[in-house]
Amino acid sequence: MIYEDYGVFTPGPVKMSDDILAIGAKQTPYFRNEEFSKVLLNCESDLLQLLNAPNGSRVIFLTASGTAGLESVVMNLLGKTDNALVVNGGGFGERFVSLCQSYEKNYTECKVSQTDLTDIETLFDASKHNTFIVNAHETSVGHLYNLEAIGTYTKKNNLLNIVDAISMFLTDEIDMQKHNIDSVILSSQKGLALPPGLTMVVLNPKAIERVQDIQSHYFNFKNYLRDGLRGQTPYTPCVTIILQLEARLAQIKKDGGISVSIKKAKELAEYFREEIKELEYDFFTPYMPNAMTTLTPKNKSAMDIVIELETKHKLMVCPNGGALKDTIFRVSHMGDMNKKDIDKLVKALKEI
């Protein structure tokens, strides 16, 4: 088994708890029955509660990874007369833009940098648009946007607010009602700390009304909404990950809810940032999520550090590709992480 004894600080997959892993070693049960329906309905209701979704909201469970969440939202929620403002502040914003282009949707690309969108009023012209699309945490560079400012803006301009929360759910605050969010995309292998392979799309009633008739079967929200009423999916779901999700959501509730989960991530992120203060690193952006810290080494190649951490210290942090390859690397604070894990990484960074 590869990398079993490595410390994992990558933003997905993240470290999982022993309880969740134990479920991975159970036989997969048959799922076209009431027992499994109960599991899926439990997952839906717990997720909606954690997001403070309004009454009538629903969850679509896709057996697929995060990009399928982005793609399916573009396919299902943007009709011929819709027009979207799409925030592009990095690789995942770029992906939304590219999807809108491929599917010939009406959209305006909004390239941004050096802002968390607190100044959103001055940046975009929403007069011809009815939809807003953003990656709440642009994971490619570790940049968090201001969901409150976005919510105020989308409410004022009557925009359907679609938020990719894949790498900030459970570590940074997101509240569908407070932040005026209509659709949220989640994935299993980030803050939820489950194996990759499950992506969820949450729709409030306004977003449900937007769902289009589309060619795709596998990503057809109408069929998922229909079968989901009885706790089933149109096609074989990733049963094991869904059983792990149910256990994980129960654990979050037992531990005190989403605020406890966010507080823990915040403490870990702040602890890490404090501990490396004296070292030769800059923070890449001032708008850091609790989920992750992106570091710019002052005197070394980022990629060299990533490789040294892996080969000499058995610690996996996340490199960047392309133009940022030697400039930044990323350290996740998501998953079943504690201060001792961080101490190991800080110790290694001090030795490099």
Add this chain to the structure above:
Amino acid sequence: MIYEDYGVFTPGPVKMSDDILAIGAKQTPYFRNEEFSKVLLNCESDLLQLLNAPNGSRVIFLTASGTAGLESVVMNLLGKTDNALVVNGGGFGERFVSLCQSYEKNYTECKVSQTDLTDIETLFDASKHNTFIVNAHETSVGHLYNLEAIGTYTKKNNLLNIVDAISMFLTDEIDMQKHNIDSVILSSQKGLALPPGLTMVVLNPKAIERVQDIQSHYFNFKNYLRDGLRGQTPYTPCVTIILQLEARLAQIKKDGGISVSIKKAKELAEYFREEIKELEYDFFTPYMPNAMTTLTPKNKSAMDIVIELETKHKLMVCPNGGALKDTIFRVSHMGDMNKKDIDKLVKALKEI
């Protein structure tokens, strides 16, 4: 955990071996590196060997369930000038037809029953077609088609031969060269006996040449073929299932290869069919795969038997829906199954 102590005879999920389950309890490693690339390349080469694929064949690894395999093949391999003969002998044939319809492909639906296509020459007119699509095992009713006859026919008529082998790979013979097959669809939770969530599409060079430019990102074969050269996928793969796949394929090789695996399934199927001979059941079709037996109770409702097996005997067999609800139920022989498992089921069937 639901149904942990149940005997599972459903055609997916199937019973997994302890070795495979143990991998499900390991931390998911980071995957954008050479170590994981080696795993994926190993899986590709082992799968191609098991299928006796010709040189230059490739495997596309989709994090998705089986329908995504069917859908992606229709999307990627059927261009505007192509025209497919689509065999429809049940629910999964129907699904291919429905996909061709949704994507506005040129196709002819070939409804069949009471034949394993040994008489294929007399059934279809291939003169206007260049593609043939079939579910080798129509799992909805447990009906196996004759891949040799299909191969001879598609070769003679120069048809691209696309075979859904999801529920017959490793239990019934399939050989891409001997059977003149150009594309094969596989899924994790059938004969491979892994958790659901991974679907594979195998393409020989002729099928690779057919790959179209399509709108979809998540199902874009060109991107998978490109990234697959270095053992990677365009989007986060279901890492854990792929690690389980690597172990499973190594085990099959160690045990003597695909012929041993097929022989074992055949023995189990024949044993089960012999053991229930005296009971009040008919076989639904004479063209039975080794993967599964479909039974028609002579004097009882099939659904009543399914429920009694579950509630009184903790044994899960697979019911049918719709018109066949009371007529048939299905017993899988796939997965980590032995004669003792079958004895339990036969004993229960005798008591009903």
